[in-house]
Amino acid sequence: MSGDSRFKPGPSHPNWGGGFYTSSDGYKKVLVDTGRYVSEHILIMEWYLGRNLCRGECVHHCNGIVDDNRLANLELMLLSEHTSLHITGSKQSDERKMQSSLMRQGTNKKEKHQQWKSSVTKERILDCLSKHRFKKDAARELGVCSDTLRFRIKHYNI
Numbered sequence: 001m002s003g004d005s006r007f008k009p010g011p012s013h014p015n016w017g018g019g020f021y022t023s024s025d026g027y028k029k030v031l032v033d034t035g036r037y038v039s040e041h042i043l044i045m046e047w048y049l050g051r052n053l054c055r056g057e058c059v060h061h062c063n064g065i066v067d068d069n070r071l072a073n074l075e076l077m078l079l080s081e082h083t084s085l086h087i088t089g090s091k092q093s094d095e096r097k098m099q100s101s102l103m104r105q106g107t108n109k110k111e112k113h114q115q116w117k118s119s120v121t122k123e124r125i126l127d128c129l130s131k132h133r134f135k136k137d138a139a140r141e142l143g144v145c146s147d148t149l150r151f152r153i154k155h156y157n158i
Contacts, residue, residue, distance in 0.1 A: 026066045041069045045076055054151055058082050078147050120144060122156045129158075 010016060019031035029037040045059045046052050048071055053059070060075045060082050061068060077085070120142050128138035139149040 022067065028067050028069060041066075041074055044069055044071060045074055049076070054154065056080070056147055056150070060085070080147070120148075120152055122158065125149070125152060125156065125158060 021029050021037070023029055028040040030040050030043055032038050032043070039059075041059045041061065042053065053076075056079050058077055058079045060077045062073050062075050065073070124142060125138070128141050129135070132138040132141065135149055135153075136146045139146045142149060144152075
């Protein structure tokens with residue numbers, strides 16, 4: 001069996017595609033160091049942001065073409081927003097489009113995005129969490145959504 005080409009790894013295999021393939025649902029996949037395949041649009045967004053995606057974040061293809069992985073066609077969204085967008089078929093508000101655009105522009109603009117309001121400091125978060133039993137109430141006092149508060153708690157290692 002060792003001479004059987006079906007069991008040859010990587011470049012030795014006759015079907016080797018150079019570490020790339022297109023999945024049955026049309027997404028481009030790339031072989032990464034861990035030996036697993038990851039969607040190319042996720043790698044592009046992580047590279048652009050300079051960080052891995054956080055839990056609850058996803059990358060949306062604005063034009064709906066899943067193999068169009070140009071940065072201009074990719075939008076960072078919360079998974080809940082992405083689900084809502086596809087389930088309802090609703091269009092994004094201009095404000096949401098601006099927020100997504102700012103998130104794509106990188107860290108030099110992050111203070112303009114709700115998630116990075118300068119008033120949401122570690123001290124204010126700790127103060128609000130000590131006053132409120134539920135995180136959603138603390139988020140309301142801080143003027144951010146619960147997901148944003150969760151991301152900031154993770155960012156500050158609270």
